[in-house]
Amino acid sequence: MQDCRILITRPEPENTLTCERLNTHGWSAVPLPMMEIFPLKDTNKKAVIRAQIFDIDTFDYVIFVSKNAARLACDWLDECWPMLPANVHWIGIGQGTTQTLLNEGVPALSNPGHTTETLLDWLKPARMRDQKILIIRGEGGRPELGNKLEERGAKVSYLSLYERKKPQYSAQTFFMLPDINLIWITSGESLLNLSEYVSLHKPEWKVLPVLTPSIRVAQQAKKMGWINASCANGADDNSMIKATEFHIGKQND
Structure with missing residues (x-):
């Protein structure tokens, strides 16, 4: 299966970067983003963002829930903080998010796992009482971590930097796609959007192997009728590639 065709559903710009990496890996990446990311443009919302960024030194912990949260937050930090405050603990959920922060000069740490749940386990020994925590995310993000x-x-305070929307595709989009051997799903929301399109245009895809970032999303996929969903233990490229190599290895046995 060296010519394995993998459907990549990340939002841009991550989708393009992942596809380029997979193509150099010897596989055929098929891009089909299942989420679009739009930075918040409303004047009032931007004023709120700017005020919270200027106050970021009042927080003990700043947690970034995604690479998009990290990327957009770094743009705001560059604008408002020529030098980062030294008293803040910067934390990225997952290796990809943390690496995005490190690439931008933010000295971030990452929990050993890849999910919100493992972050909570990691923080158990820490004294969270009376700690001020800012969670940077998109609008309407999962409340579990903050709760x-x-x-x-x-x-806990929240800072929303972007909104997520379902991409609009026609039946022709799916008709023109090549045969797919494997699907990468990197979030529950992308899974939901893809499932809606598949039910309309590609119901036969429900038997394809699907890699998900966490056990939670894998269980969600199975409840939605994906009979061959498995957990890659992370949404980052390295975790997904490792899981893909394992899957191909099993197919070749």
Whole structure:
């Protein structure tokens, strides 16, 4: 399966970067983003963002939930903070998010796992009571992390930098796609969007192997009728590539 055709559903610009990497790996990447990311442009919302960024030194922890959150936050930090405040603990959820921060000069740490759940486990020994925590995310993000931190006595605030939208594709888009051997899903929302399109245009895809970033999303996929969903233990390229190599190895046995 060296000519394995893999459907990549990341939002841009990550989708293009992942496809380029897979193509050099010897596989055929088929781009089909299942989420679009739009930085918030509303004047009032941008004023709120700017005010929170200027106050970022008042937080003990700043947690970035995605590479898009990290990338957009770094643009705001460059604008508002020529030198980063030294008293803040910067944390990225997952290796890809953390590496994005490190590439931009933010001295971020990452939990050993790849998900919100493993971050919570990692923070268990820490004294979260009365700690001020800022969670940087997109609008309407999952509330679990903030809720769990508040249960431990932390004071949680949120900063939304972008909105997510479902891309609009026609039936012809799916008709023109090549045969797919494997699908990468890197978030629950992308899974939901893809499932809606597949039900309309490609129901036969439900039998294809699907790699997900976490057990939670793999279980979600199985409940939605994807019979061959498995966890790659991370949404980053390295985790997905490792899981893909394992899958191909099993196919070749």
